[in-house]
Amino acid sequence: MLSFLSELKVPITNGLLLGGLYGIIGIGMSMIFGIVRLVNLAHGDLIILASYLSLVTMTLFPVSPLLTLIVVIPAMCVIGFIVQYYLLNRVLGKGMNPPLLVAFGLSIIVQNLLLLIFTPDARTLLTSISVKTLPIGSFLNIPVVYLVDFIGSIVTIALLSRFFNRTYLGKAIRAASDDEGAAQLMGINTKSIYAIAMGLAMGTAAIAGVLVGMTFTFYPHTGPEYLIMAFGVVIVGGLGSLLGTFLGGLILGLAQILGAHFLGPGFQLLSGYLILLIVLTFKPTGLFAKG
Amino acid sequence: MANSLLRVQKIDVFYHDFHAVWDASLEVEEALVVSIIGANGAGKSTLLNTIAGVLRPSNGTIEFAGKKINGLMPYQAVQEGISMVPEGRRMFPRLTVLENLEVGCYTPKARKRKDEAIRRTYELFPILEERKNQLSITLSGGEQQMLAIGRALMCEPRLILFDEISLGLAPLVIKNIYQRVKLINSEGITALLVEQDIQRSLKSSHKVYIMQSGRIRLEGKPGELSQEDIRKAYFGL
Amino acid sequence: MQLLRSSRLTGIILIVVALISLPYWASRYWVLVMLLFSLNLALSQMWNLLAGYSGLISLGQQAFIGLGGYALAVFSIYYGFPIWLSIMIGGLVSVLFALLMSAPIFRMRGVYFAIGTWTVAETLRILFSNWKYVGYGMGLFVKPAYSLSFNTIYFTALGAGIGSVVLVYFILRSKLGLGLMAIRDEETASETLGVDIFRCKLNCFLISAGVTGAVAGVLYLHNIFIQPYSAFGIDWTVRLVFITIIGGIGTIEGPIIGSLLYVFLQQWLSEYPSVSLLILGAIAIGVILVAPKGIMGSIQEKLGFEILSPRRK
Numbered sequence: 001m002l003s004f005l006s007e008l009k010v011p012i013t014n015g016l017l018l019g020g021l022y023g024i025i026g027i028g029m030s031m032i033f034g035i036v037r038l039v040n041l042a043h044g045d046l047i048i049l050a051s052y053l054s055l056v057t058m059t060l061f062p063v064s065p066l067l068t069l070i071v072v073i074p075a076m077c078v079i080g081f082i083v084q085y086y087l088l089n090r091v092l093g094k095g096m097n098p099p100l101l102v103a104f105g106l107s108i109i110v111q112n113l114l115l116l117i118f119t120p121d122a123r124t125l126l127t128s129i130s131v132k133t134l135p136i137g138s139f140l141n142i143p144v145v146y147l148v149d150f151i152g153s154i155v156t157i158a159l160l161s162r163f164f165n166r167t168y169l170g171k172a173i174r175a176a177s178d179d180e181g182a183a184q185l186m187g188i189n190t191k192s193i194y195a196i197a198m199g200l201a202m203g204t205a206a207i208a209g210v211l212v213g214m215t216f217t218f219y220p221h222t223g224p225e226y227l228i229m230a231f232g233v234v235i236v237g238g239l240g241s242l243l244g245t246f247l248g249g250l251i252l253g254l255a256q257i258l259g260a261h262f263l264g265p266g267f268q269l270l271s272g273y274l275i276l277l278i279v280l281t282f283k284p285t286g287l288f289a290k291g
Numbered sequence: 292m293a294n295s296l297l298r299v300q301k302i303d304v305f306y307h308d309f310h311a312v313w314d315a316s317l318e319v320e321e322a323l324v325v326s327i328i329g330a331n332g333a334g335k336s337t338l339l340n341t342i343a344g345v346l347r348p349s350n351g352t353i354e355f356a357g358k359k360i361n362g363l364m365p366y367q368a369v370q371e372g373i374s375m376v377p378e379g380r381r382m383f384p385r386l387t388v389l390e391n392l393e394v395g396c397y398t399p400k401a402r403k404r405k406d407e408a409i410r411r412t413y414e415l416f417p418i419l420e421e422r423k424n425q426l427s428i429t430l431s432g433g434e435q436q437m438l439a440i441g442r443a444l445m446c447e448p449r450l451i452l453f454d455e456i457s458l459g460l461a462p463l464v465i466k467n468i469y470q471r472v473k474l475i476n477s478e479g480i481t482a483l484l485v486e487q488d489i490q491r492s493l494k495s496s497h498k499v500y501i502m503q504s505g506r507i508r509l510e511g512k513p514g515e516l517s518q519e520d521i522r523k524a525y526f527g528l
Numbered sequence: 529m530q531l532l533r534s535s536r537l538t539g540i541i542l543i544v545v546a547l548i549s550l551p552y553w554a555s556r557y558w559v560l561v562m563l564l565f566s567l568n569l570a571l572s573q574m575w576n577l578l579a580g581y582s583g584l585i586s587l588g589q590q591a592f593i594g595l596g597g598y599a600l601a602v603f604s605i606y607y608g609f610p611i612w613l614s615i616m617i618g619g620l621v622s623v624l625f626a627l628l629m630s631a632p633i634f635r636m637r638g639v640y641f642a643i644g645t646w647t648v649a650e651t652l653r654i655l656f657s658n659w660k661y662v663g664y665g666m667g668l669f670v671k672p673a674y675s676l677s678f679n680t681i682y683f684t685a686l687g688a689g690i691g692s693v694v695l696v697y698f699i700l701r702s703k704l705g706l707g708l709m710a711i712r713d714e715e716t717a718s719e720t721l722g723v724d725i726f727r728c729k730l731n732c733f734l735i736s737a738g739v740t741g742a743v744a745g746v747l748y749l750h751n752i753f754i755q756p757y758s759a760f761g762i763d764w765t766v767r768l769v770f771i772t773i774i775g776g777i778g779t780i781e782g783p784i785i786g787s788l789l790y791v792f793l794q795q796w797l798s799e800y801p802s803v804s805l806l807i808l809g810a811i812a813i814g815v816i817l818v819a820p821k822g823i824m825g826s827i828q829e830k831l832g833f834e835i836l837s838p839r840r841k
Contacts, residue, residue: 097579101816105770105809108809109809175390179384184366185343185345186442186445269654270651273651280635280636
C-alpha cells in the first residue's frame, strides 16, 4: 500500500502544483461570470494572446518572462476594458445568446490574428527555470516552473481577494454584481464598472498567459483548450468564489495528472473533460458554490 | 412658499408596452415632505423610478433645482443630489451593513466625506452601528429598511425618494421609521414618498398627491382635503 | 397545395434545374464551388434547426461530423459495405450517439449546454486519436471513394443540400414545427399550453445529428482523408455559426445566403484561410451588434418578404 502511495507522490504533487496554474487560468472567467454574468468564450484565446505579447516583449527586451508582466498586464487590462466597454456591454441584456456569440466571434478573430502574425509554429517562453527541478528532502523533485506557477496563482488570488474586500472599487464591483439596478441608484456607473472588472480579469489572464507560456508550448489554436479548462475550473469550483475556483483548479489538476498516470499521456485532457461533464450533469453550480 | 425643488410636467411613462403613467405633473417644494398615495398598480412607483432615472418619460419634462433631468441615468441623478430608497430595499446581500453604507454613494466628492456621513447615519439608526459587520441579509425587515434609508443618506442628497417603505413591516416599526424620516426632513432634506397607507401619509406629509390607474387624481394639503374626495380619488370613483 | 406563389415556385425550379445540370455547362471550378455550397448548406440548416428554431446553441455538431465521416471510412474500408450504406450508417450512428448524449446534455441549459456539447466533441476527438482501430491520430484514407466520379459526388452533395432545405421546410410545417414556432416565440407560455418542449427539442437534436452524420459521409467522399484532429474540430461549428448568423438565424433562407457568402469568401481568399475566418468573425460580430437577425431576417423585417415561408396562409 505504502509503495503504491509513494509511487503516486510525483503525480499527486505535480497535479496539485499544476492545479494552481489551472486555478489562475479560471479566475478571470470566474470573475466575469460572477460579475457581468457573461461567459467569455474568448477567455482561452486571450490568455494565449498574453503569452504571445510576452513573447514579443521578450524579443524586444532581453528579460525573463516574469518581468514582461510589467508590460503585458497593463496591455491586457486595456484590451479587456475596451472589449467590454465597446463590444460586450452593447449586447448585455439582449438575451443569453448574443453575448455568447459575440465572444465566440472574438475568439475566432483572436486565433486567426495570432495565426497570421505568428504562424502556426509552437512557441514557448524559455527561461532558465523551465527545466530546473527543486529537490525536497530526498524523496521528491519538483519542477521549479510548476512551483512558480503555484505561487504565482496563490499570490494573485490573495491580492484579488484583498482588492474585493478592502478597496472601495472592489466593493463597488461586488455591489454591481449583486444588484445592478440598486448599484446604479448608489451612483455607480455599472457599464464602466463592468469594463473595469473585465480589465482586471484580463490582468489575471496576462499572468496566466505568461505562466502558461513558461510551462507549456503554445500556438495560436491552444486557446480553446484553456477555455474548456477554465470553464471546468469555474464549474467544478463553484461560482462566485475565488477560493472555490482555486480549489477547482487543484481538483482538475490532480484529475488530469492522475488520469495521465493511469491511462497514458494521451488521456490527460480527457480526465479533465470527464470530470467537467459529470459536474455539469449533476451539480452545475459547482462543488463549492456560495449560496 | 418654499422654492420648487422638483418639478414634473406632463410626463407619460411606458413600462415596456404598457402605458403606466398618463400626463402626470407634480411639484415638490424644498424641505417639504410630499407623498404620492395610491393603490397597487396605480403607477406611483413607476413615476418615482422615472424621476430617479431608472425609466425614461416618453414626453414631458422633469426639472430638478431648475435643471432638466429627464434622460439622465440613475447614477447621474445621484450626482445631481437625488437619492432613492428603492422598493424592496434592494440590499447588496453579500456585503456587510458597513459595506452597504460605504458604497451608498459612489461619487468622488461624497467619498471624502464618507466617514462623516456614516457617523451621522449611525446617530440616526444606532442599530446599524451595532450590526455593522453583519451581512445585510441577516438583518430583520425593519433594520434593512433603516439600512436602505441610511444608504440613501450617504450622498448628502437634497431630495430623497422613498418607495413604499412600509411594505411588509409591523406597525410599530413603520411608526419608528416615519419618525426618522421626519427627523431627516427637519434637517432640510426634501422627501418624496410613495405609499399605499393613506392615513400614515396624511399624518406625515405637507402635501399629498393621489394616483389611480396611472393618473394623478387629486392634490392638496392633508388638512384641506375631505375624506370623501380622498376616497373617490384613491379608488377612481 | 397553395404553398408558394407560382412566380416564386418557377424561380426556385429554375434554380434547381440549373444546379442539377451544372456539370454539363459550367467549369469544374464552379461545380466544386456549388458542391461546397451544398454541403455547408446542409450542415448549417441543421445547426439553424437547433439554434434558430429550438433555442439550442450547440457547439458540438462536429461530434456528428466526425462520427459520420469515420463511419463512412470504417464501414466502406474494413467491411466493404457499399458507400451509400456506409453513409446511412453514419447517420444512424450519429442519431444513436445523440440519444446517448442527450441524457446528460439536456440537463444543461444555455452556455452550459454549449460548452457541454463542445466538451463531448473534444472527448470524442481524444478517444479517436488514441484508438488503434481507426489509425490513431493519423487517420484513414477513404479508398473506396476513389472509384466515384467527381460528378457523382457533386450530385450526392447537391441532393443533401436541397434535401436539407426541403426537410426543414416540411418539419416547420409539421406538428413538430408548430411546437418549435411556439417555443421560439414564447417558451414558458407554450409549455403551459401543452407543448412538450423537451420532446420537441430532443427530436430536433436527433434529426440534426442524424442528418449531419450522413452529410459528413458525403463530405468525406470529397475530402477522402479523415483524421480526428480536424474531423472533431471546433472549426466546423465555427463555420456553421458564422454562416447562420450572417445569413439570418431562424429563417430557412438564412443558411442559403450565408453558405453562398461563405463559399465565395473562402474561394476568393483561398490563399489566406485565416483572413477569411477573420473577416467572417468580424462580420458576424457586426451583424449581432447591428442587425441581429442577419441578412435574411432584416429583409424579412423591413420588407415582409419571405421566399420559403413555412407559415400557413
